[in-house]
Amino acid sequence: xxxxxxxxxxxxxxxxxxxxxxxxxxxxxxxxxxxxxxxxxxxxxxxxxxxxxxxxxxxxxxxxxxxxxxxxxxxxxxxxxxxxxxxxxxxxxxxxxxxxxxxxxxxxxxxxxxxxxxxxxxxxxxxxxxxxxxxxxxxxxxxxxxxxxxxxxxxxxxxxxxxxxxxxxxxxxxxxxxxxxxxxxxxxxxxxxxxxxxxxxxxxxxxxxxxxxxxxxxxxxxxxxxxxxxxxxxxxxxxxxxxxxxxxxxxxxxxxxxxxxxxxxxxxxxxxxxxxxxxxxxxxxxxxxxxxxxxxxxxxxxxxxxxxxxxxxxxxxxxxxxx
Numbered sequence: 001x002x003x004x005x006x007x008x009x010x011x012x013x014x015x016x017x018x019x020x021x022x023x024x025x026x027x028x029x030x031x032x033x034x035x036x037x038x039x040x041x042x043x044x045x046x047x048x049x050x051x052x053x054x055x056x057x058x059x060x061x062x063x064x065x066x067x068x069x070x071x072x073x074x075x076x077x078x079x080x081x082x083x084x085x086x087x088x089x090x091x092x093x094x095x096x097x098x099x100x101x102x103x104x105x106x107x108x109x110x111x112x113x114x115x116x117x118x119x120x121x122x123x124x125x126x127x128x129x130x131x132x133x134x135x136x137x138x139x140x141x142x143x144x145x146x147x148x149x150x151x152x153x154x155x156x157x158x159x160x161x162x163x164x165x166x167x168x169x170x171x172x173x174x175x176x177x178x179x180x181x182x183x184x185x186x187x188x189x190x191x192x193x194x195x196x197x198x199x200x201x202x203x204x205x206x207x208x209x210x211x212x213x214x215x216x217x218x219x220x221x222x223x224x225x226x227x228x229x230x231x232x233x234x235x236x237x238x239x240x241x242x243x244x245x246x247x248x249x250x251x252x253x254x255x256x257x258x259x260x261x262x263x264x265x266x267x268x269x270x271x272x273x274x275x276x277x278x279x280x281x282x283x284x285x286x287x288x289x290x291x292x293x294x295x296x297x298x299x300x301x302x303x304x305x306x307x308x309x310x311x312x313x314x315x316x317x318x319x320x321x322x323x
Contacts, residue, residue, distance in 0.1 A: 009114065010041040010094045014087030016080045016162075017046055017101035021053040027099070028062055028069065030107045038111045045070040046101070047087045050077035063312040071312035078306040081182040084162060086306050088171055090313075097165045098184075104202050105163040112198050113165040122170050123188060126163035127197035151231045156189040157197055164188065180305045181295055233292070236285045243281055 013031050017024060024046060035042040046059045048071065059071040072086055084098050095117055099105040105126065113124040146158055162184055166174075173191050174184075189195075311318050 008039055008041060009118070010043075010092070011035065011110075011114065011165075012043050012045060012091035012093030012096045013099060013107075013110075014045045014047065014084055014091055014096060015099050015101045016049060016083035016087065017055050017059070018049045018051050018077060018080070018083070019053055019055070020051065020101035021055045021058055023101055023103045024055060024058050025062070027101060027103060027107070028066075031110075032066075032068070034107045034110050038114055040114065041093075043068050043070055043091070043093060045072060045087045045090050047072045047083040048074065049080070049083040049086075050074050060312050067314050071310075072308060073310045073312075075307040075309040080162070081184050082180075082306045084184055085174075085182060086308060088175065090311065091171065094168050095165050096168070096171050098162050100162065105161075106200060106203070109163075109198060109200050110165070116196055116198065117165055117167065120194060121196045122167040122193040123195040124165040125157060125160045125185075125188070125195065125197050127157065127199050128159045128161060128202045129199045152186065154186070154190045156186055157195070160185055160197060161202075167193070169193070179299060180303070181298055182305075232288045236288055239281050239284070243278065 013035075015024075015027060015031075020027075028044060028046075031042075031044050046055075046062070046069065048055045048059055056071075056073055059069070059073075063069040063071040070090055072090055074083070074086065078086075080100070087098075088096060095114070097110055097113065099107065109126060113126075116124040164185075166188070170188070170191060170193055174187060177187060
């Protein structure tokens, strides 16, 4: 059932943290200032996704000082998507805001998101009209989102990351999803409901360096495409048909040449090229199938999506997650 929206709503902020020891106190102060400005009841859930730094102590200190703060500590690093999923399980608000802990997502955009939510939208996502990054990275991100939108069987907004506000009804629907290999911005689009974007410029990390590199970005892009598109499988079918047509044409050409020019020399180069061409197509097909089979294999094992080592709420710690 949809939760009634009041003039003083209860908002949960879920912050996924990895290597953000220095950024966490700043994020906390900015969030508190924003929620006090809009007059909302709130809770701030910091999910420590196996950070190698001192994030655990920083989060626990904030949780003991302020009862608005909840600390969730994973037993190891499970990735940002499962960190957000873990925070969603702990969130109790009428609406939930997802933010990265590196301060690239501006909390100051939350009042605008709340306004859109109170106007009737159930999902309000941040839309990155620009970002502080090298030109080639900005170009690559924009290209990915547009390719992803064209390939996906659901319409996913372009330039929209995880930074968003979701109504309690949407959160409860997302909790029903059993899949482990999650791509939240795709799932958020899949569930539907009334959605709207809020434009913003994504800043650079304030502290430290991004753990992303070219290989991780490619893996991230493939996660989205293979989770929400059948086009790679359909591409294998089309390549097979094209190869068949080329082979058929080659047979006809060979017969005609042998009839018209019986003394035409026959070299091994053609054979090598044909074998390499067919081998490349076969390897491409096997690799695409392997991507899908690997994801099926991960799902059918039915392992827990993440392991919560400890939850700190209202200054008290428990080693048993709230579910």
